[in-house]
Amino acid sequence: MNYKMISSLEDIRKQLLHMHLETSHIASSLSSLEIIYELYSNVLNIDSMDAQNRDRFILSKGHAVSALYCVLKSRGLLEYNIYDFAKNGSMLFSHPDRRTSKSIEISAGSLGHGLAIAVGMALAAKYNQLSYRVFVLMGDGECEEGSVWEAASIASRFKLNNLIVLIDSNGLQDSDYVNNIMPVKSFKNKWESFDWELAECNNVSKELSKSILNRMNDKPLAIIVHTIKGKGIKEIEQQIDSHRFIVPKEKIPQYIKDIEELETT
Amino acid sequence: MNKAMANKLISIAERNKDVVIILVDLGYKIFREFRSRFPDRCINIGIAESSAIGIAAGLSLCGKTVFIYSMASFITTRCFEQIKIDLCHQNIPVKIIGGNSGITIGSAGATHQAIEDIAIIKSLPNICVIAPGDPVEVQCAIEASMALTSACYIRITKNGEKPVHHANVSFQIGLAIPVHHGKQIAIISTGNLLNTAIAIRNLALVHNFDIGIYSMHTVKPIDTELIRRLVNKYEIIVTLEEHVKGTGLGGEVANVILEYNLPLKLWQYGLPNQYPEIVGDRNYLINQFGLTPEAIYKDILQKIKR
Numbered sequence: 001m002n003y004k005m006i007s008s009l010e011d012i013r014k015q016l017l018h019m020h021l022e023t024s025h026i027a028s029s030l031s032s033l034e035i036i037y038e039l040y041s042n043v044l045n046i047d048s049m050d051a052q053n054r055d056r057f058i059l060s061k062g063h064a065v066s067a068l069y070c071v072l073k074s075r076g077l078l079e080y081n082i083y084d085f086a087k088n089g090s091m092l093f094s095h096p097d098r099r100t101s102k103s104i105e106i107s108a109g110s111l112g113h114g115l116a117i118a119v120g121m122a123l124a125a126k127y128n129q130l131s132y133r134v135f136v137l138m139g140d141g142e143c144e145e146g147s148v149w150e151a152a153s154i155a156s157r158f159k160l161n162n163l164i165v166l167i168d169s170n171g172l173q174d175s176d177y178v179n180n181i182m183p184v185k186s187f188k189n190k191w192e193s194f195d196w197e198l199a200e201c202n203n204v205s206k207e208l209s210k211s212i213l214n215r216m217n218d219k220p221l222a223i224i225v226h227t228i229k230g231k232g233i234k235e236i237e238q239q240i241d242s243h244r245f246i247v248p249k250e251k252i253p254q255y256i257k258d259i260e261e262l263e264t265t
Numbered sequence: 266m267n268k269a270m271a272n273k274l275i276s277i278a279e280r281n282k283d284v285v286i287i288l289v290d291l292g293y294k295i296f297r298e299f300r301s302r303f304p305d306r307c308i309n310i311g312i313a314e315s316s317a318i319g320i321a322a323g324l325s326l327c328g329k330t331v332f333i334y335s336m337a338s339f340i341t342t343r344c345f346e347q348i349k350i351d352l353c354h355q356n357i358p359v360k361i362i363g364g365n366s367g368i369t370i371g372s373a374g375a376t377h378q379a380i381e382d383i384a385i386i387k388s389l390p391n392i393c394v395i396a397p398g399d400p401v402e403v404q405c406a407i408e409a410s411m412a413l414t415s416a417c418y419i420r421i422t423k424n425g426e427k428p429v430h431h432a433n434v435s436f437q438i439g440l441a442i443p444v445h446h447g448k449q450i451a452i453i454s455t456g457n458l459l460n461t462a463i464a465i466r467n468l469a470l471v472h473n474f475d476i477g478i479y480s481m482h483t484v485k486p487i488d489t490e491l492i493r494r495l496v497n498k499y500e501i502i503v504t505l506e507e508h509v510k511g512t513g514l515g516g517e518v519a520n521v522i523l524e525y526n527l528p529l530k531l532w533q534y535g536l537p538n539q540y541p542e543i544v545g546d547r548n549y550l551i552n553q554f555g556l557t558p559e560a561i562y563k564d565i566l567q568k569i570k571r
Binding site for chain 1: 285305308310311313315316318319320321322323324325326327328329346347350351354355356
């Protein structure tokens, strides 16, 4: 698939600055942005949100929703003004709400819900003999939720090879580095021990769609995507306290410069 | 009630190929015939209640009609957040059937008793709470749930409840069924205590008391109109529920009485807000908590004399 996007990644990073003058989680959105952008430009088969056989995208780490709004807007799939994000009286909640738009597949925000819903959607594809795939974006911190592993077991038990999990693995969660909070000996082995096919991705635009195409195709697939929290705003990149960061208006020119200097990945 | 439920689901699955049942490793025997008739449409996802709700939401969003069965205690409290967000917030018409509700399996202790389930589920928007009073109401509730556009929680028991209604009784979610019209006192009962209500009526008839009986199978939305109409016939309303007193049916009826300033006395009978301190099967605990027909009738008589 190759869908035309109105905005570039750089445009969207700048849009996000203006959307997060009063609302936090820009660092998470900047971490997830490239993945969501790549999916909607080159991976997901979505011609219409009414198409029964459209690919589904589930944003399980709902706090990164501003990135999703921008990408959907860029694809012509969102009817609202992105700058109404989190404003009183608007429909653009700071966590995804299914009532906002047909293009928001599920409500999310409490972590660890998305994968089970995606399992249901993937099972339904098998029942209905449809070929759509279900993509779930989760955080590495989110994987501390027990419900993730319930759903992961069920997905492999039912051989849901139409289910693809992308883990936005920036190594940080709300209060600290993931490895300081809940270290996992080998995150990769953990998924493999749940009988998932595993891939890793260091460069989203070059590697992600290949990983999806090159899969073995008989198991659910998890892709650990190594990302940078707050990517584009130098002073918050990979910082512990970036999770609650709100953009100070006077710093926008400096951040725009950062964003323009960012090497294209 | 279990048999009535399983048979009804078979007949629904026969005519609707989109019906799927999710089990969380309980109820395997109950659904044996269903599984043999529709092996792909009854899936056991293992001991994972939270995932059951999420998976049901995903299946439903993609066109399936999903029933989840488990023990009432586990499939309400364990996965409350999934019910809140995945079902109610997204307004998805998944049907949850909770078996062994109330103190059905009393001797198993607090973990297996569902005595607060009506209270917590009815606090959520976009979900109906239905506690059928007999096997006929179970089948009617499941049939009626097929037309719902939101979620529902159907709370059942398995104490050999005798059928109270004819199979063709008029049933609508949200409308109570008048079983007997009476004078002065009306019992509104929900769930399996319908048989208890009838036994109380029979005890009273000996003393020429004619107690009215209403089966309030739907606790949410409560049948407000019925409660308002009772003013014309009765002075006293008695509520019966195998659930913590004040937080389920009785609480809902009290709200209606207060909201409309109705000149009705309300006497609630239910379970105390406490965990069991001793082992007891259902009969033992019903005795202990004063919920036998004899104990309730005696209490009603004493209250009348006061």
